[in-house]
Amino acid sequence: MSRERDESGQYVEEVTPERVLKVFEESDAPVLTANEVAEWLDCSRSAAYNKLEMLVDNEQLEKKKVGARAVVYIWMDKV
Numbered sequence: 001m002s003r004e005r006d007e008s009g010q011y012v013e014e015v016t017p018e019r020v021l022k023v024f025e026e027s028d029a030p031v032l033t034a035n036e037v038a039e040w041l042d043c044s045r046s047a048a049y050n051k052l053e054m055l056v057d058n059e060q061l062e063k064k065k066v067g068a069r070a071v072v073y074i075w076m077d078k079v
């Protein structure tokens with residue numbers, strides 16, 4: 001799989017915060033996991049996780065631990 005590069009040769013960001021928030025807008029549920037976001041965007045779980053964590057840090061999403069190792073991300077605009 002070839003990734004797009006910009007004029008300076010740097011890779012173009014494919015998983016943007018805007019694309020992640022769009023997943024929440026288009027989803028029927030206001031609560032999603034990193035795996036669900038990754039599937040929706042057809043990207044790695046770690047790429048989705050990194051953007052989700054950034055959105056939590058920027059207070060655009062909330063995060064809730066729901067098990068020993070399970071976490072969900074909540075878009076409060078939809079709750």
